Amino acid sequence: MVQSASSSAASSASSGSRPQLDAVTRNALRYTISAKEYELLHQYLASRAPSVQKRALLPRRYEAIVESKHDASVSTVRASLRLFAMTYAALKGWDVISRRLRPAR
Known part of the structure; x- marks a missing residue:
């Protein structure tokens, strides 16, 4: 039983290309910056530092995370x-x- 739970956790972690955000991080993002502000910040930083595009969330993904419930x-x-x-x-x-x-x- 323990082995099956750990194997299912490993398979769910490997199934997504990016790890899922935990509830605390998601709520911190929701309360810190809106989706429109994130999009503007992302555009500004991407124009200044191209490495940001590789590491930062895409604005559409951020919007889906933040505004799941309006x-x-x-x-x-x-x-x-x-x-x-x-x-x-x-x-x-x-x-x-x-x-x-x-x-x-």
């Missing part, structure tokens, strides 16, 4: 994370500027 909450979380990051960066910048402009005691 979920509005994913784009909402993505927008809120970006808002948080921009607010944090703006407050850090304000802190640096205010410390430099503050007179020394």
